[in-house]
Amino acid sequence: xxxxxxxxxxxxxxxxxxxxxxxxxxxxxxxxxxxxxxxxxxxxxxxxxxxxxxxxxxxxxxxxxxxxxxxxxxxxxxxxxxxxxxxxxxxxxxxxxxxxxxxxxxxxxxxxxxxxxxxxxxxxxxxxxxxxxxxxxxxxxxxxxxxxxxxxxxxxxxxxxxxxxxxxxxxxxxxxxxxxxxxxxxxxxxxxxxxxxxxxxxxxxxxxxxxxxxxxxxxxxxxxxxxxxxxxxxxxxxxxxxxxxxxxxxxxxxxxxxxxxxxxxxxxxxxxxxxxxxxxxxxxxxxxxxxxxxxxxxxxxxxxxxxxxxxxxxxxxxxxxxxxxxxxxxxxxxxxxxxxxxxxxxxxxxxxxxxxxxxxxxxxxxxxxxxxxxxxxxxxxxxxxxxxxxxxxxxxxxxxxxxxxxxxxxxxxxxxxxxxxxxxxxxxxxxxxxxxxxxxxxxxxxxxxxxxxxxxxxxxxxxxxxxxxxxxxxxxxxxxxxxxxxxxxxxxxxxxxxxxxxxxxxxxxxxxxxxxxxxxxxxxxxxxxxxxxxxxxxxxxxxxxxxxxxxxxxxxxxxxxxxxxxxxxxxxxxxxxxxxxxxxxxxxxxxxxxxxxxxxxxxxxxxxxxxxxxxxxxxxxxxxxxxxxxxxxxxxxxxxxxxxxxxxxxxxxxxxxxxxxxxxxxxxxxxxxxxxxxxxxxxxxxxxxxxxxxxxxxxxxxxxxxxxxxxxxxxxxxxxxxxxxxxxxxxxxxxxxxxxxxxxxxxxxxxxxxxxxxxxxxxxxxxxxxxxxxxxxxxxxxxxxxxxxxxxxxxxxxxxxx
RNA sequence: GCCGGUAUGUCGGAAUUGGCAGACGAGACAGACUCAAAAUCUGUUAUCCGCAAGGGUGUGUGGGUUCAAGUCCCACUACCGGCACCA
Numbered sequence: 042x043x044x045x046x047x048x049x050x051x052x053x054x055x056x057x058x059x060x061x062x063x064x065x066x067x068x069x070x071x072x073x074x075x076x077x078x079x080x081x082x083x084x085x086x087x088x089x090x091x092x093x094x095x096x097x098x099x100x101x102x103x104x105x106x107x108x109x110x111x112x113x114x115x116x117x118x119x120x121x122x123x124x125x126x127x128x129x130x131x132x133x134x135x136x137x138x139x140x141x142x143x144x145x146x147x148x149x150x151x152x153x154x155x156x157x158x159x160x161x162x163x164x165x166x167x168x169x170x171x172x173x174x175x176x177x178x179x180x181x182x183x184x185x186x187x188x189x190x191x192x193x194x195x196x197x198x199x200x201x202x203x204x205x206x207x208x209x210x211x212x213x214x215x216x217x218x219x220x221x222x223x224x225x226x227x228x229x230x231x232x233x234x235x236x237x238x239x240x241x242x243x244x245x246x247x248x249x250x251x252x253x254x255x256x257x258x259x260x261x262x263x264x265x266x267x268x269x270x271x272x273x274x275x276x277x278x279x280x281x282x283x284x285x286x287x288x289x290x291x292x293x294x295x296x297x298x299x300x301x302x303x304x305x306x307x308x309x310x311x312x313x314x315x316x317x318x319x320x321x322x323x324x325x326x327x328x329x330x331x332x333x334x335x336x337x338x339x340x341x342x343x344x345x346x347x348x349x350x351x352x353x354x355x356x357x358x359x360x361x362x363x364x365x366x367x368x369x370x371x372x373x374x375x376x377x378x379x380x381x382x383x384x385x386x387x388x389x390x391x392x393x394x395x396x397x398x399x400x401x402x403x404x405x406x407x408x409x410x411x412x413x414x415x416x417x418x419x420x421x422x423x424x425x426x427x428x429x430x431x432x433x434x435x436x437x438x439x440x441x442x443x444x445x446x447x448x449x450x451x452x453x454x455x456x457x458x459x460x461x462x463x464x465x466x467x468x469x470x471x472x473x474x475x476x477x478x479x480x481x482x483x484x485x486x487x488x489x490x491x492x493x494x495x496x497x498x499x500x501x502x503x504x505x506x507x508x509x510x511x512x513x514x515x516x517x518x519x520x521x522x523x524x525x526x527x528x529x530x531x532x533x534x535x536x537x538x539x540x541x542x543x544x545x546x547x548x549x550x551x552x553x554x555x556x557x558x559x560x561x562x563x564x565x566x567x568x569x570x571x572x573x574x575x576x577x578x579x580x581x582x583x584x585x586x587x588x589x590x591x592x593x594x595x596x597x598x599x600x601x602x603x604x605x606x607x608x609x610x611x612x613x614x615x616x617x618x619x620x621x622x623x624x625x626x627x628x629x630x631x632x633x634x635x636x637x638x639x640x641x642x643x644x645x646x647x648x649x650x651x652x653x654x655x656x657x658x659x660x661x662x663x664x665x666x667x668x669x670x671x672x673x674x675x676x677x678x679x680x681x682x683x684x685x686x687x688x689x690x691x692x693x694x695x696x697x698x699x700x701x702x703x704x705x706x707x708x709x710x711x712x713x714x715x716x717x718x719x720x721x722x723x724x725x726x727x728x729x730x731x732x733x734x735x736x737x738x739x740x741x742x743x744x745x746x747x748x749x750x751x752x753x754x755x756x757x758x759x760x761x762x763x764x765x766x767x768x769x770x771x772x773x774x775x776x777x778x779x780x781x782x783x784x785x786x787x788x789x790x791x792x793x794x795x796x797x798x799x800x801x802x803x804x805x806x807x808x809x810x811x812x813x814x815x816x817x818x819x820x821x822x823x824x825x826x827x828x829x830x831x832x833x834x835x836x837x838x839x840x841x842x843x
Numbered sequence: 844g845c846c847g848g849u850a851u852g853u854c855g856g857a858a859u860u861g862g863c864a865g866a867c868g869a870g871a872c873a874g875a876c877u878c879a880a881a882a883u884c885u886g887u888u889a890u891c892c893g894c895a896a897g898g899g900u901g902u903g904u905g906g907g908u909u910c911a912a913g914u915c916c917c918a919c920u921a922c923c924g925g926c927a928c929c930a
Contacts, residue, residue, distance in 0.1 A: 254847050258925060261846060266929075285930060298930090341928085367928040377930045385844085386928055456929055576924070650868070652856055656848090657923080661855060664869040670883095671868085713857065716867035723867095786863040791911050793863050829910055836862050841910050 044676040046640025050749040054156055062767055063107075063115065063158040067562070071112040075566050076103045077545055077605075079574040079582070080118045080165075082537075083144035085129055088151040089622070090630045090648070090660065091614045095573050097645045098611060098654060098711060100157045102571060104745035105706055107158075108770035114566055115158055116548035118165035119145050123537040124202060124218060127468035131500050137468040141168055151633065155641045156748050158766070163551045167540030172547065173470045174491035175557040176539050179589065181473060181484050182596060188234040189462065191482060196461055198226035203502035205230060207461045207536060209581045225327070228506060231472060231533060233460040235588045239263050240453075242587055250607040252655075255579050262580040264456025269440045271378065271449040273297065273351045276359065277312055281305060281351055284373030284454055287383060287416075288443070289435035292424035293401035294378040295391065297351045297362045298343065301326040302370040306346075314348040319364060326366040341367055341390040353378075354448040355439075356425070365390065373454055381412065388412035399423060402432060460585065462536060465508040467500040469534030477521035477528040486522050494534075508532040541582055542589040545569050545604060557598070564600050572605040575613075583608070609709060612657040614648070619659045630660050642747035643669040649711035649746060671715075674722055675743055676750050678731045679757045685732035693780055694724045695738060699773035702742050711746075718743060736760060738771050779835075786837040787812045789821050793837075805832040812838050 057063060076099045081092060103115040121141045130137040145166065152159070165172055183189040197206040201221030205228065210217045235242075243263055246256045268286035275281055281297065299305060301323045310316055322344045343365030350359045367386055368377055381391035381398045388411070391398055398408055403422045405413025413419065421427040426442075427435045443449030463472070473485035473492045485492050495516040500509050510532040511517060521528040543557065549566040550558035574583070590604040615621060616628025623629065635644045646668040652658035687695055698721045705714035721739065725731050731739075737760040744751035744765045755765035779801055785808065787795040795817050799808060809830050812818050818840070825842040832838050 254924090257847055261926060264926090264929065268930080283930080287930080365928090367930090369929065372929045379930085384930070386930075389928090454929075456926090580925080650855090658855070661869075664855060667868045712855095713867080716857075719867055784863090788863080788911080796863075831862090831910055833862050833911095837911090839862080839910055 044673045044750070046642065046672075046749070049753045050154070050156065050641050053749045053752045054153060056752075057156075057158070057764070057766065058161070060764070061162070062764060063113075064160050064162050065114040065116075066112050069112040071110060073114065073565060073570075074103075074106040074111040075114045075568075075570045076106070077116070077548075077569045077572045079578065080120050080541070080544060081148060082120045082123060082125075083141060083148045084125055085140070085144055086624075087144075087147050088632050090632050090635070091622070093155055093157075093632060093644065094614055094648050094654075095575075095611045096152070096155070096157050097648055098709065099571065099573050100645075101649070101706055101711060101745040103158055104748065104766065105703075105770060107766065108741065108744070108768060110769075114163075114548065115160060116163045116165075116551075117152065117157075117159040117161065118163075118544060118548070119148070119167065120537070120541050120544070121145065121166055121168040122469045122535075122540055124204075124466065124468070127466060127500055130468070136496070137500065138168070141166075154636050155632075155644065158748070163548050165544060165547050165551050167470075167544065168468075170491040170493050171554070173540065175547065176470050176535065176543070177473045177485075177490050177492060178487060178557065179543060179593070180470075180535070180539070181487060181490075182598075183233060183592060184474070184482075184484055186592070186596070188237060188592065190232055190234065191229055192232050193227065193229045194232075195225045195227050196230055197223045198228075198506070199223055202466075203504065203506070204465050205461055205463055207538075207581075208458050209584075226506070230461050231463040231474075231531075233462045233588075235460045235585070236455060236457055238588050238591055239265065239455045239457050241591060242584065245587075245591075245603055249603050249605060251605075252608070252610060255576070255583070255608060255610065258576075258579045259584060262457065262584065266454050266456075268452055268454065269436075269443060269449050270374065270452045271354065271443060272447075273354060273378065275305075275309075275362070276350045276352065277309060279305060279308065281362075281376055282374045283376045283378045284452060285378060287380065287432075287436070288439045288449070289421060289424075289427065289430075289432050290380040290383050290401050291353070291355050291378065291439055292427070293380040293382050293399045294353055294360060295381060295397045295399055296360050296379045297376065298365050298368045298379055298387075298390070299362065299376040300368040300370040301364050301366055303364070303375050305376075306364065309346070309349055312348050313346050315344070315346070318344050319346065322364060329366070341365060341386070341393050343367075343390065343394070345394070354443075354446075361396075363390075363394070371458060372456070382408040383412055383414055385412045385414060401427075460588075462539075463533035464536050465506055465533055466502060467494075467497060467509045467534065469536065470494070470539055471510065472531045472533055472535060474531040475519055475521055475528045476531060477524060477526055479526055480521055480523045482531075483521055483523045483528070489522075508534060510534070538582060538585050542586045543593070545572075545586075546590075546593075546599065560600075563598075567599060568601045568603060569605045571607045571609070573609045573611060576610045610655060612653070612655055614651070615657055615659040617660050617662065622660075628660075630662075635665070639665060639669045640672070640749070642672050642750045646671065646715060646747055650715045652712060654709045654711055668715075671719055671722070672747055672750050674726070675739075675747065676754060678722075678725065678736055678739070679754050681729070682731050682733060682736050682758055686734040687738070688728070688732060688735070691724060691728070691735060692777055694721055695735065696773040696777040699738070699742065699771050700775075700778055703770070703773075706745070715746060718746070733758065733760065740765055741768050741771055744768070783835050785835065787815070787818055788837060788839040789818070790841055791839060794818060794821060801835060805830075808832050808838055809840075812840070 078095050078099050103113050106113045126137050126140050130140050197211045199206050199216040199221055201219050211223050216223055243260055243265055266286050269288040270282050270284050273281045313319060343363045346362045351362050352359055379387040381387040382400045383402055400408045401422060401424050402419035404419040416432045419432050421430045421435045440451050471492050471494055475483045477483050495513050497509055497513055517530050519528055519530055546558050550562035553559055586604055593599045594602050618628055620626055647665045650668055698717050701717040702714045736758060740751050740754045740760055748766060751765050761768055781801055782798050783801050784796050784798055786793045787797060795815050797811055799811055822842055827842055829841040
């Protein structure tokens with residue numbers, strides 16, 4: 042029979058679903074294994090060829106684990122709240138719920154056509170009230186533990202989405218999603234205190250198996266730094282505290298800089314003589330968007346506060362105070378001591394404003410020409426009791442002194458900011474809070490959850506920065522759950538990251554109505570054993586969900602401190618021209634067309650064979666044919682099968698391949714695993730026949746990669762009972778992976794001059810004797826002095842001559 | 844500027860972590876089958892010199908360690924990703 046994927050694939054997909062063989066068992070004595078992929082956002086474009094790269098990879102792992110006897114959970118769901126759906130709904134006057142429903146149906150049929158072994162009985166959807174009930178519940182727990190709070194603050198405002206963005210969503214000063222300008226806007230916002238977990242989010246990276254680049258990126262983003270706070274005073278008698286990582290350079294401070302928004306300015310408004318100039322600078326700084334602020338990063342600007350000076354606590358020297366936007370309000374204390382001799386930014390500023398530069402760390406070039414910032418080699422000078430100390434010792438000593446005299450203290454700072462959690466849009470989880478004129482912000486009682494999203498007439502974002510929900514007065518006006526007075530509901534919704542911050546927990550027990558999941562289910566299934574996803578989520582989803590998980594751990598809801606035991610990341614699939622796939626570049630490949638033309642098995646094989654899983658790889662419509670040929674060659678073996686066991690001449694090849702394929706899957710080397718299967722099939726075809734046992738082992742090895750054709754081979758040739766997807770992974774014998782006779786290279790002075798077939802267990806003397814016995818080697822060493830003879834067992838011989 | 848990554852034939856990529864560079868696939872070329880084409884099968888395919896046997900050169904660049912370097916060390920370059928006035 043001819044290989045016809047259109048005949049084979051839908052049949053097996055249906056049989057698997059009917060038999061339910063990919064359903065995770067709820068009560069099982071088997072060891073569990075939880076594989077997870079980032080659940081997709083069901084966009085209107087349908088599945089992208091990038092999705093199956095991740096899904097197929099973990100499908101291979103999940104399928105292999107099942108064959109190895111594990112109870113596997115490989116779930117799927119929909120991260121369906123979010124802006125693109127809402128924008129589409131606005132434009133086409135349909136309810137976002139309907140848009141979501143349609144998109145989900147499309148995604149589902151596309152995913153099912155790929156034969157991914159998801160447990161569809163556990164499908165979840167973040168927009169389902171029975172799901173977001175628990176998203177809201179978690180928010181209320183955060184609120185009750187003072188980790189959710191409302192704050193008036195300058196936020197990132199996307200001018201196009203008309204919506205607040207988290208810091209993580211602003212990329213190069215523009216909106217991550219739409220690319221529009223982001224400006225600062227003062228608004229009252231719900232915030233989540235992720236900073237309370239900053240230290241643990243770094244420290245607990247030691248507990249998990251993540252790629253180093255992911256750990257490094259998270260650590261960078263959290264940005265822990267150690268230093269000291271130093272209390273300066275001013276000539277007006279006010280306190281002015283700075284944060285510095287270089288307290289050792291305190292004697293070299295020649296001026297101070299505070300951010301334009303620093304509260305001290307208002308306090309000293311009557312003392313400052315050039316207040317007009319100061320105000321003008323403040324306004325100019327406020328007008329700048331994030332984009333402009335980073336654009337003009339090179340040139341320093343600022344204004345000196347005339348009429349007030351600061352006093353250095355260690356030497357009582359009076360130094361001027363400036364305002365400048367190179368000092369940020371939101372980091373440290375919003376004020377710095379400037380040490381131009383040992384900080385390049387301070388140096389730039391000092392040069393521009395003609396301020397003194399005093400060297401306090403010796404070891405570099407002339408500090409008048411360039412700042413010396415090295416902490417490793419310098420020695421302190423001009424610093425009284427610190428003179429002669431190394432930078433490190435001086436830091437310790439000055440911090441001790443400051444602490445003793447009450448003028449400072451050791452301090453740790455983080456770049457990480459609290460998470461801006463409000464969105465002024467419709468298609469998200471309503472924040473379950475009621476604002477009461479008497480009681481303030483009050484939690485909606487848990488018994489009233491889910492607080493369902495009301496139907497509104499218009500989803501249009503408003504120009505005044507309020508959520509579309511604000512227009513629903515019937516819904517907004519309510520009673521205070523605490524005192525019963527007239528009160529108003531919170532109208533902001535949660536960001537898209539909310540639902541995805543805990544979804545992996547819901548999969549453990551997706552239909553539970555009394556808890557986000559039962560304790561037993563969580564104890565059995567968590568943590569996730571292997572989580573694969575994109576690098577782009579390292580500082581967003583991955584960090585947010587670790588934070589929520591740690592909080593849930595602290596309040597006793599989940600049994601583990603970390604959600605994911607192991608994380609891996611796949612590279613992007615690029616267009617054929619090596620550029621990122623996008624509509625505008627016209628290089629988008631539609632997975633449906635590939636499945637239709639070549640079949641799901643070929644698609645899966647190709648996506649795994651395309652290159653190193655962790656690196657980006659360009660699509661190539663030519664080499665996909667190689668994978669199709671391979672699938673056909675696999676199937677064609679069924680027509681030449683004869684009875685029998687593994688033939689002796691193929692025994693070594695089989696054992697080696699079992700070993701190689703098994704090991705490669707564990708380390709994400711799907712490309713070389715497939716190459717090994719291709720080599721094995723070439724060996725088989727060289728013998729012009731295949732035996733039943735050979736075909737059986739081969740089919741099992743093939744099944745995680747190309748499950749449909751494997752099932753067809755299994756059933757056509759009656760290789761075993763039931764499904765190959767429920768067979769047993771073959772074992773290999775280490776002793777049979779080595780050949781009896783091997784080829785070794787013979788080098789003279791490091792250059793290969795001869796190849797010899799020798800017994801695998803040959804010893805050094807015998808090997809070298811064999812080499813010298815060869816005519817070619819004998820003639821090359823004749824008359825020369827042998828300096829050294831090296832024998833690398835089963836690899837090579839190197840004879841060094843002179 | 845800082846942090847991370849990558850660099851290998853015509854192309855995608857292999858190389859057991861110091862031991863025969865180019866597995867596997869694609870493409871190209873040649874041959875078989877065919878009236879012909881497609882498909883399939885069989886060869887060849889890093890590069891230079893040579894009719895050949897054989898020899899030289901070759902893993903971004905320049906040095907180094909070693910009997911032996913794609914792999915280790917030092918100094919660079921280019922590209923990709925992240926962060927960026929974080930004191």
